[in-house]
Amino acid sequence: MSSDSDLTARARIRDAAIALFTERGIAGATIRDIAQAAGVSSGLLRHHFGSKEGLRDACDEFALARIAQVQTRFVGSQMLGPIPPDVLPLQQYLVRALMDGSPRSTEMFRRAVDQGEHLLGDLKVETGDLRAFVAVVGAMKMGMFLMRDQLSAVLGEDVGVPPGYLRILRASIEIFRQPLLTPEQADQAMRALDRISLHEGERP
Incomplete structure (x- = not known):
């Protein structure tokens, strides 16, 4: 049975790994560096x-579970409250983990989409393809983190930390709260896509 000190050491190692994996990538962070950052031996880490x-x-399990917890709370209350201070670093970690393009990262994104599909399914979002809806929204959101350097350069402040992060969140809310297409334009675009899909299906 683990002692309280063991549990504390485990959490310190995990938190140090999340920070270094985010900063250097999975391949760039060594066991020795993580152990040193956590103040433990490499043997204890292993x-x-x-x-x-x-x-x-x-780290993946912890980050996904924590963010899912916050998302569930938001969906349940339908109110966007204060962002817990630990959430932004975890989001940055998940994005960095996805950047390596490994089967592991693809599976992690799949699980995130599964979680989002479950959450938004209860809201009865108006869509003919809920899974694609959730996946695209997730990719768009992650794009803000992937383009952190570019956004920061254009906006003149680091969007990876408050208040820059809050600034891009406000912008994303403004985008979602107003239609960029009229209902007529949206219907016209959907009909055009339906025609394209029909023609594709007729090809030998």
Whole structure:
């Protein structure tokens, strides 16, 4: 059975790994660097997580579970409250983890879409393809993090930390709260896509 100190060390290792994986990428952060940042030995890190791959799995699970918890609370209350201070670093970690393009990161995105599909399904979002809706919204949101340097340069402040992050959140809310197409334009575009799909289906 683990002692309280073991649990504290495990959390310190996990938090240090999340910070270094975000900063350097998965490949760029070594077991030794993570252990040093956490103030523990490499042996203790391996005792808790087995390997860097095991540590990454634990970081993925923690980040996904925490963000899902916040999203569930938001969907349940239908109110956007204060952003918990630990959420932004976890979002940045998940985006960095997805950037490596590995099967592991693809599976992580799949799970995030599964979670989003479950949450938005209860809201009865107006869409003919809920999974595609959730996946595209997720990719658009992650794009803000992937383009952190470009957004920061254009806006003149670091959007990876408050208040820059709050600024781009306000912009995203403004985008979502107003239609960029009239209902007529949207219907016309959908009919055009339906015609294209029909023609594609007729090809040999």
